[in-house]
Amino acid sequence: MVARKREQVSSLSSTTSLLAQPRPSDHTLTPITSPARLAKVRSVPGIPGKVSAEVGNTNKSLDKGRRISHHASMGVLGAIQPRGLPSLGDMPKPQRPRSGGANGHARPLSAGRRAPEPNAGIVGNRIAPLHTSMSLTDVSGRNSIPVLPIQAPRSMSRRFTSTPSLTADDDEDDHLSTFSRSARTSVTSITSDTSSVSDRRVKEDISCLRRRNRPAVKKRPFKPPPDMPRWNTSTRVALKAKKATTDDDSNEVNMRRASSHEGLQDGTSKLSFNSDDAPALDDSLDNDLADDDEDEPDEYTETKYPVTPYQLDIFTKVCPTQDDVDSSTSSIYSGPPLYVSQAYHLDRPVQSSDLVKSVKRVVNSYIVLRTRFYRNDRIVDADVEGLLDRVDWKDVPDDEHVDIVDVDSEPSLTVLNSETLTGFVRTWMQGRERLDKTFVALLVNDSKLSPRHGGNGAWLVFCTSLAVADEMSCCWVAKAVLGLYAQCDRMRTEGRGDSEVDALIGGYKPREYYDFVGFAYDMESKPNRHAMTYWKSQCIETVQEVVDQREKADIEAQLGKLTKEQEVLKGQMGGLKKRKGDLEAELTTLREQRKQMESGDDTGGSGMRTYQDPTTGEIIRIPHEAKLALYKTVLGEEAGSADGNILGLLAKHEVPIDAQRKIHASTLTIETFATLTESQLTEANLLTKDRRKILALAEYVRNRIKECLQEANKVKFAVERRIAKCARELEGVSDTLKSAQDNLEANDDMCIRLGNILRPPYVEIKVPPITLDQHAAKTSGDDEERDYGNTYGFVPLNIPPEIVQNLRLFHDGQRATARQRRLHSQRSFTDSSHSTTDESSSVDSEDPQHQFGAREHRRRISSAAAVCLAAYSVLLKHISGCDKYLLGVLQSFRRNGLLIGPVSDIFPVKVDLTRKGITFNSLLGTLSRTMKELRRYGAACPLSTIQSQLGIAKSLPVQFEYIPYRDAEHWIEKGLEVSDLLLLPTSVNAQQNTAEATTLKMERRWFSQETNPFDVKLVLVETSTSLIGGIRYRQNKFDVEQVGKWSKKFEAILEGIDVGPRQIQISSIISRFYQSLWQGQPSGSGASTSSQGDSTGQRISSHHLTGGSVDPIPEE
CATH class of the missing domain: 3.30.559.10 (Chloramphenicol acetyltransferase-like domain)
Incomplete structure (x- = not known):
């Protein structure tokens, strides 16, 4: 019965399956299941932790697919008591080994470490069991009980969690319930009804027996896509390696299952209670261990x-x-x-x-x-x-x-x-x-x-x-x-x-503590969406011109005059437009009238009448208007709207009715009546008197028709004259209007131009990169390009400790002064008793070193990168004469001990020296902020992306590289030398970790990167006391003497930087160094002048850079 109760709790909680609970007394619990059911879970006598074949087969089918955390099973949740069982007492908190390096330091979260999860039931350093009426978060101390030990992970390195590979059996049982950590620790899973659990277990038995007879589905192996492009064929090796790694991980999981299985069996035999009633170890525990192996960050196995x-x-x-x-x-x-x-x-x-x-x-x-x-x-x-x-x-x-x-x-x-x-x-x-x-x-x-x-x-x-x-x-x-x-060669x-x-x-x-994979994940988790905006502000300027006051007054007067003319032209154009519209309307009306006159159409619908003159035989077309006028003239006013019947005319002149009937007067119109001839009347047998009267009337009508036609032609001619006049007037108005429009447009254009001069628009101007081609002493050739070793030469540059300390003091003083100004602006002027801060009091000190923030006990060595970059910018201004240009600066993003990876690139930095009276302090402050922003925005936008999107120059001929003290010290500790940091072709001491030199002689001949072609590059490596570096130049353009002179000028500019309170103008630095150094002195006097006052003798020579060669250019 007790075992049955344990089985029920084991099916709902992940804790009791891993704890061997002592058998309570018989009167503690009441039997709830039959002995036959309990027989399935009893262990074989004498063999702790081993069960019969039937039990193993049944539990294997039932519990497959359950993935229970190993730490939750054997750690915190190991103290959970089943309901109805007596308290088993307190138990010590299991000490989980820390993951990390050999010194116990854990890797950062970005490299795959997961944040620790809060464990319920922990009271101090002990884990308290639960009462039957308690929740999992309500834990109190009870009696103690030994806990099975947790196996320490084999590897102390971190990895990212990955999904375990499933076998064919796992694929079949994927639909089984998988308990999450919250479900495993819920109170409802412990206090559920036992009767429903029994029914569910019976159903699971039946379903598992059915699935047992199913044929195993063979898992299909991975195959790359058949249409994978040719440049991705190399990834097949990585994919196969990933599959092999997964298979190795699964084999390792199986081995851990066996070892953990044996350890748990041995542990159960050491407990103080009867091992016959211990929970059986089946495949559910194996799945728990496999899942724990996936959750435990033992190996760094991301793919x-x-x-x-x-x-x-x-x-x-x-x-x-x-x-x-x-x-x-x-x-x-x-x-x-x-x-x-x-x-x-x-x-x-x-x-x-x-x-x-x-x-x-x-x-x-x-x-x-x-x-x-x-x-x-x-x-x-x-x-x-x-x-x-x-x-x-x-x-x-x-x-x-x-x-x-x-x-x-x-x-x-x-x-x-x-x-x-x-x-x-x-x-x-x-x-x-x-x-x-x-x-x-x-x-x-x-x-x-x-x-x-x-x-x-x-x-x-x-x-x-x-x-x-x-x-x-x-x-x-x-x-x-x-x-x-070299070590292998020595051993051989x-x-x-x-x-x-x-x-x-x-x-x-x-020898790196932080690899590039973690760097890539950090960049993905912190995207910088404002990087391109910043680089646009660096490479492209939005400028507006400034107008002189006298010129501005003249332009304003011209603009006022043009404005008045513009108003006059606008009024004139308004009248012309109105006149043009009227003429166009009148011309349209006249043309329509002429069209109606020619076609004879009117509102009455009658058309053109035709008339043939009987005497001349001419056919005359009578328009409608002429016809109406003819009716009024011949027939009178009362016949103006008649159909032109001739009866009224004949009756008016007393023509007999008998004569009218003979000539069929009722059917005759004026036109047909006018066509009567004497022969026609003779045939009608009319009286001579009547015939003469009718002929006279016909002649009268014909004359009236001719008169009407003449009047109609006069009207038509008048319309034509009016049409021609309107057309001439319209053409003149159109020409005048066009001229006025042209004058107005010219006036508007001049006003716009003058307005642009007074208020110039903002335009984008690309800042050009600085180039020294105009100072090239040689013509470019391809002879040096054939050999990487002869492409670039190197002129050493050694800055003594006194100057380096002076530069650091200047940089610290500039920062302290900026802090003092900010504090002074924030300080209330009314409160005179307000105490000053440490920075302000240090600036007011009489000690010049303390005035500019240089403290003896300072742990951090201040970098002189910004000061050297500012001095280099002044040198380039002096050489090229450019006041505004782009300078290439190499920026590295290494951190946390990262050694290998593409973590550096060249970036354009704008140097602006156009402001009148600009001081070295102002230039230093600008470049200091720029170098900080390089580290912020550089990794998100490589140089080629900036060049393609902004359309700037494809190369930066002049560059600057500075390796600060912290990075140089880190590289030197790892085994590199200063010559390696400067990438010089020197001999290599490959035996780094032994006192004796190796017999194998090695010499570095070249270092080449063709994607970053440059002409001149200043490289500096900062040590604790000095600056070591030089100028690398293209040998097919410049010679040694010219570059050597530039290096001496750079040293002179660094020496001219004053730590005093006064701010030095850049023009004064250049002119002073011209007067004191170069006027009337030989070319070699610069070195002696720059080295005056160096009494310590710590000046580093070129011997330390070139490995024994004293020539500026290393010879093979």
Whole structure:
């Protein structure tokens, strides 16, 4: 009965399935189920934790699909008591091991760590059990009970949680109920009705028995899409590796299940109660352990990450979509290869096996180097993802990251030197345009012996895609590979075997505490939507011209005169428009009247009448108006509207009725009556008297018809004359109106122009990048471009500690003064007794160092980057004469120990020196704010995106790079040297961690990045006491003497910066240094002048930069 009760609680709560509860007395509980039902859950006697076959099969089907947290099962919720059971007492809080590094520091949340969840029932350091009437959040202390130990995770690193891979059986049982953590800890699940539970269990038994007979469905393996584009074929390796990693994780989960299963069985046998009644361990517990293995952040096993805007920009260039390829408007990238390369020369041939292992181990340690970019081109505007190939370094193919070049099979490498190798590397990088390989080491072994025997040794070229690493990342990886290989070479020299060498390579540990994946997730979680607006304000200016007062008065007078003329013209145009309308209406009326006269149409509907003169035979057309006039004239006024019958005329002249009847007068009209002739009347047998009278009347009518036609023609001619007159007047008015309109438009145009002069509009002007081509001493050629090692020269620049300390004091003083001004503006003027702040009191101190905020106990070393950038801007103004220009500044976004990744880029910085009387302090404040904004807005907008969207210049010929003290110290602690930070072609000490030097001699010959071509670049590395750097210049444009003179001018400007309270104007800095340094002095006197007062002798020479070479340009 007790076991039955435990089974019920185990089905509803995840806690009692992992706790072995002591059997209570028989009188404590009342039996609620039959003994037959209880027999199914009884354990086999003598074997704790093991059940019969029937029990195992039944529970396996019932509990499959339940995923219960291992920590909730064996940790906090382990103290939950089933209802009706006696209290088992208090239990100590299980100590869960901390995840993190070896020193116990946990990784940041951005790298996959989840925030801790509050645990119910914790009272101090103890976990209290629950009463039968309590909720899970109401916990009080009771008797203690031992708890099963929680196994410590194997790995102390963090990972992101991932969904466990399901087997075929899991797919069948996905519809079973999966209890969430809240459901597992709910009070209702513990206090539910037992009868309903029994019915539900019977139904589950039946359904599970039915599912047991179903055939297992084989899970279909993953296959890449058949129409995957060719530039994404490299992602198949990452996808297969991801599947293999998932399979390995599932195997590891099964192993942990077995180990946890055995540990739990051993633990149950050690409890103080009868083990026969302990809860059976079935597959539900295995699923709990598997789910716990997924929840426990043991391993950093994420397989993809969101790409950064910089990576997305590079991927878009080299992997355009099919729409971009087919489009006529979009341009396909055709620039230099997006790779950075470093070449090293070794004094003897390299053992390829050890080098391949070293490269694979280092690349595997920095997983961003194994990134494969993928985009589903079947989806419109699909996201680009970075897939991580997490295969063990031993399983990586040897040719994945190392290409062994056969010199004999390459015609271009017949003569192996820096120039021929440059052409070979450039060709190789141009063939990698689809990001199929992001990191490759090209090994070129000479077929001859070592140099001491007449051979050329070996060349090793590291080619890294800009999508996974920047310049410093490539330098670090190269040093790491060379250092590891140098140790292997030393062990080979000492006669060590392969096992020791493999152990050395396998023991390599990465030296970064924060990887690029976490950086990418941080950028995704904090998008910056105002970055492009800021860069537009940097590169494009909105300006408005200013008008002189005298010129403004003249323009205003002209504008007033034009305004009056404009009013007069507007009035004239109004009258002309009205007159034109009247003439057009009158002309339309006259033309309509003429049309009616010609057609004979009228409102009465009668048409044109035709009349033929009997004497001449002429046919005359009588219009309607002439016909009416004829009726009135011949027949009288009373016959004006008649149909023209002649009876009235004949009766009026007393023509006999008999004669009228003979000529059929009742049917005759005036027109037909006028056509009567003498022969017609003779045939009618009329009397002579009557015939003569009728002929006279016919002649009268004919004359009247002619008179009417003449009058009608006069009217028609008058209409024609009026039409012609109106047409002439309309044409004249139209010409006058057009002339007035032209005058008014000219007047308006002049008014607009004068208004624009008085109130000029805001226009956008692109700030041009500064260039020094006008000072080029050489004509550009391609000879130096053939060899990466001869492309750029380097002139060392050494700033002594006194000047560096002076620059830091000046920067601190400028900031302290700005703080004092802000505090002074906020201070009330009425309260004279208000105490000053620490900053203001320090400024008022008599000590000049304390006046400008320099404190002896200052822990943080103030960076002189802004001061050096301001001095460099003044130098460029002096050289080129430009007052406003864009300067390229390299900005790095490394933080938290990040080493490898594309986390730096060149950004345009606007330098404005146009304001009259501008001081160095004002320029320093502007550039200080600009450098802060670079770190804020730079990562969200790469340079190519800024150039394409804003339409600015494609290159920045003059650049500035400053490595602050904190970054330089970090790199040096990791093993780099100052020459590595300056990317100088010097000898390499690959044996970094041992006191003795290695016998393998290495020399860096070049460092090239063709996507960032520049002419002049100032590079400075800040140490604790000095500034080390120099000017890198293009050798096919400038010579050493010219660049050396610029470096001395830069030193003189830094020396001229005064820490005093007065603010120095930039013009004074230039003129003063002209008067004191360059007038009448030889070219070499600048160095002696700049070094005067350096009594400490701590000035760093070029020997520290070039590794022993004293020449400004390193010679091979």
